[in-house]
Amino acid sequence: MDIEAWVWWLIGAAGLGIPLVITAMPEFGMLAVGAVAASAAAGLGVGPVLQVLVFVIVSVALIAVVRPIANRHRSQRPELATGIDALKGRQAVVLERVDGSGGRIKLAGEVWSARALDGGSSYQPGQQVDVVEIDGATAVVL
Structure with a gap:
């Protein structure tokens, strides 16, 4: 039985979710979202090269945008007066x-x-x- 490409991408997304939970590194979550986007592209009938391209673009875009915002919020902790x-x-x-x-x-x-x-x-x-x-x-x- 042949498994379709979109299923493999979802399995990859789930696989990337495991180290996200274990290591608490948000980059794995962003890669998992890229895999879900590639799965959607595969479901729409896009070829394998474009699927990989979608994965890379979405993952890199998320890391480039979300990571600096998260770092900024992490360093600006609210000061609690005691x-x-x-x-x-x-x-x-x-x-x-x-x-x-x-x-x-x-x-x-x-x-x-x-x-x-x-x-x-x-x-x-x-x-x-x-x-x-x-x-x-x-x-x-x-």
Whole structure:
């Protein structure tokens, strides 16, 4: 029994999918897509030379386009603020009058000592303030 060319291309695509899963190298996936494209070309009755050409063109095009995009996204990981860095820029509620010399706020569910960024400013209980920075155990607010 003769197996048609498009079936061989699909077997090749499945074969390229195995190292993709084992090694997590996306290039194998792009080659597998090229094999599927060649299988489609074979199903349309295209000759063997053009099938190989379709495989090569699709595979190379995917590698040339997708790989640089993936590398760019891999190197631009989102920065996750933790600890006191995560508190900067958050809003807090004044519990006790806050001025240049001190006071108390509720920040992220905890009571913090606080002082105003501008020594001449003061904030009354109930007011919303923004945390500019954390200085030791004191929140500097605005």
